[in-house]
Amino acid sequence: MTGKLNRARLASTEQVPPEHPSVCERLPPPVDALRTAPGSEWAAQGVGLLP
Secondary structure, eight states, rough: OOTEEESSSSOOHHHHHHHHOOTEEEEOOOOSSBBOTTTHHHHHTSSSSSO
């Protein structure tokens, strides 16, 4: 399951996704670029990509 993100719907049950969709939900792939608003606190700290 490398590269697939899942979120537990219940407390830990030791069940492995995707064999147990009732306890795990598949999440969309994360974004691979983070953009911050110019002048924001995050941009001032160097977080995110330049526009």
